[in-house]
Amino acid sequence: MSGISSGFGTWNPIAWGLLILGIAVLALVLRSTGRRSYKKGTDQTKAFLSGNEEPSTPGDLHVRGGHLYWGMLDGLDAYYRRVRGLHTGVINDYVAWFVGALAFLGVLFVWVG
Amino acid sequence: MNSDYRMSVVVRTITRLTYGLIIVFGFYVIMHGHLTPGGGFQGGAVVSSAFALLLVAFGSAGLKGRVNRHWFQTLEEVGAIFFLALGLFGIGTAFFFNLFANNPGVPFGQSVPFGPNSGAVSTAGTLPWMNWAVGLKVLTGLTSVVIAMLIGGRKEERE
């Protein structure tokens, strides 16, 4: 009842949910059989930096929203510079795009269509 | 554009003479909407042009006594609701059904002969009422637009 088929494959979220649940239960079972000697909160849980001290992190290390993905933005800079350039705020360019699309589609529909 | 801006004497006297006539003509156009090419919107526009004329000639002083903006806004709402109520009257058969036409008992009920005729006033059922509702709405609406533009334009005096 709740699945949808696309002539090629089907998608049934309830079955998928049960599967995920099953895997989660299995994972929990595996996790609970862990070694008894493991104790939370002791130095066992500290990151192992081959014995050296863990450097103290400065207060505000939070990466602000704008700097996320700078790598991708930097990488695709050629594309982004051009696309951002196209989005000028000027109303005349908006109208220019409109008239351009009108002309292009006019030729397409009247001649070809 | 300070508030005591006024046009020359010629314009003011002509305005004083003609603005009454313009208003009367505007109402005439609204009233006979179902016979002549006029109607609610055109008549309302004519009447609000009279108020605009007053505004131009006498500046905002011209409209001080005559037009109260909040009162106009409620009138506009009343006109709109009256129009919609007329549409809903005929809900028995269909929305906007012309209930009053073609039954002589009602004020605008006489039936209209097909083809050229001499045009009796009391015909066309709910149409005259609708014209008056639209006329009222456009009259008040356009005038408050003109006033808003005047006040909007002036920086220092925000209403």
Add this chain to the structure above:
Amino acid sequence: MSLGNLPFIASAMLVILGIYTLLFKRNLVKLVVGGSLIETGVNLFLVTFGYRTAGVAPIYTYAPAAKRMVLPTPQALTLTSIVIGMATTALLLSFAIHVYRHHGTLDARKVKELKG
């Protein structure tokens, strides 16, 4: 003396003129004028294609007897279009006033805070 399709040419000219002002003019108020120019052009087109040669205004009151009448529907369309044109122009001008109050200029090239 038939006008031929002069009115159609006139409406085409009006639309092209309106598009020209929208494309190249910088003053915001002139853009509004350009917009209403296009509306006038389209309204003229709507009314002219309803014309029937030697037609009379489509009103039955005191209508001359044996005369053809022009199509009434395009005139109703034009009326609604004029109403809508008035509303849009009033709204555009009031926003232009606000833009002027905030930005101090009506030049479309300077008013482009929203880009990118």
Add this chain to the structure above:
Amino acid sequence: MTALVPHVPALLIAVPLLGAFLAPIVGKLGRTTRNGFVALVLLVTAALAALLAVRFLGSNGSPILYVMGGPDGFAVPLPSGMATPIRIMFEIDAMNVFMVLITALVTLCAGLFSFRYLRDRSGGDLFYALFLLLTTAILGLEVTGDLFNFFVFLEITSIAACGLIGFQAWQKRAPEAAYKVMTMYTLAGIFVLLAIGLLYAEHGGLNMAYLASAIRGSVVDQVALTFLFVGLGMKAAAVPLHMWAPDAYGEAPAPVSAVLVVNSQASLYGLFRVMFTIYGGVANAVLLGWLIVALALVTIFVGVTVALLQNDLKRLIAYGALSQIGYMLLGVGVALVTIPTKPDFGFVALQGGIFHMINDAACIGLLFLTAGAAIRAAGTRDLNRMGGLAHTMRLTSVLFIVGALALAGIPPFNGFASKFLIYEGSFQLNPFLAVVAVLSSILLLAVFLKAFQAVFLGPRPEGASVGGEAPLGMLVPMVVLAAVVIGFGLFPGFFVERIVTPAARALWYGRDAYIHAVLGGF
């Protein structure tokens, strides 16, 4: 009450219109009475929409015809013997019912949200007058069967939408955005009117069904198709003409942005109605299909990539909404191309495209509402100066996650159900389409990850307000939309079967039934 059932289509428009005009007058009695009144009007409209859906889905899919102002006679026998339908008619088939349901859902939630969201702002009466007017116009857009009536409702949406965008006129950017959007809407409206004029000059009728039967595909019809395509495409924010959309969604108050997305979807429905029904018999399906597929790909790609650049939360979501319109276009474009050759796959893509409309309306509405709550709490829209809202706004952050995951098409939610159909359908036509669609969904997930991280995670920037949880009045509509998102996600089969398949069938195979319902009468 049951006597009014046959008049549901007309009441669907009359009730919100009456509410729009009564709102300022009721407003004089005080704010809470007015809010109650507006909530009542929205509830009644939603109930009418549901009634329409129930009544329609029962009557085995033949379009309902509602003639304005006349019980029977719609074709007056003209002296020239030619009888054409002359009254304005509402024609409702499964596609119209589907669109009306979307509008009712989102406007109800946005309206309930706006009571608390705009409490401390002045000018409430006029806001609700415009809000209800916008709802009326969108519903009218989706219900009418007359092309000129469609244009009038299109213009009313333009005016009401721009009034609402520029509502906060004291802000520096709102009037500028409203001015630009209004100019573009006027331009689009005028060219649609030009197209209607051409069609009326060519065929003498304005009724969509009559035009569908009369169109022969002459040059004038093709020119009219161009104007209609560009005008409606622009209002639906297809890429080359999309630049007004981020300004509009970004500057409008949050509930209005959610309704604006539904407004562009209504124009998208108008575009489909023009292409499938009016030009159905004549249009060169392959050319039109490939054109729409190309348009869709560009819309999806540009929408998502530019969304990554944004530092303003609402513009980021606006670009996200833009790319979702691309998915709907992709579904329908693929359908147009493949249905003549491989009907079952093409139909799947069509179902995907249409199902994505309601999914997107719910997800984007949820995202805009949560963004509105977050911005109201943080006081700013800039991603760099927001942060750490999750500490206090627990439920809002969870709802934001639900909306973002659903929009990006992550399995358990409704976004995936419709995108799954679109992926499968477009894969049949050309694997490249499915690749671009999937990649863009992943990129969209990255975009919303950025938004979530910037707004909700990390420490509160120093000196910023504490940013308390959104009040209950704003949370309830958000939870309702989240319930719809999760409900459609977990039981897609149920909803696809009930409302999406009949809509897709009505749009593609129902053209003759649509024409016959009007012209079959004589």
